[in-house]
Amino acid sequence: MGSAGSPAQQGLTAAGRFAALQVADLEAVVTVERRSFANPWSVEELGWAVQEKSGLCMGLWVEEELIGYGIGQTEEGLFHLASLAIAPAWCQQGWGGRLLQELLSQARRRGCKGCRLEVRMGNRAALSLYRYWAFREEGRLAKFYTRPVEDGLVMYREL
């Protein structure tokens, strides 16, 4: 993913549309979340992010379907990416990379100089995605995740 003509990019057959998430989109976000995570957040738990001024929350639509989202917060020049997912049927076609790039450019526009996130140690797809897009491991958080209990990796890249 990333270089022109990679298999993932050739798989981008439909045009995607990015937009800031609104409260009205949260039901669709939770639908994607439930398919993507063992411990999905609820609409109420996601509400803060789309309503806070510091929230940076983007949705990705293909036609009328929300196929992915990213949720985070910008604070003191740092973008903390709290959640990112692409609906399983749309994975490994380059959408995750495109969404990540969109989020990072929005953060840059807000004046952020870096992006930090946490990821499960065993999440191969996410680790490959973040490593590909130049995130580097900063540290390890013992038993950071529950259900199932797992260590987290802290990853960071400059913007």
Ligand SMILES: CC(C)(COP(=O)(O)OP(=O)(O)OC[C@H]1O[C@@H](n2cnc3c(N)ncnc32)[C@H](O)[C@@H]1OP(=O)(O)O)[C@@H](O)C(=O)NCCC(=O)NCCS
């Ligand atoms: C992580 C996630 C967002 C990636 O989305 P995606 O649309 O599949 O990502 P892309 O197609 O842009 O893939 C980019 C690269 O990531 C890596 N990747 C993606 N899926 C992968 C998989 N299942 N196994 C290994 N590497 C994978 C590859 O390096 C890929 O490049 P390639 O397709 O050229 O091999 C998606 O798998 C997802 O939503 N997972 C569930 C939720 C989640 O774990 N979110 C991250 C929480 S920190």
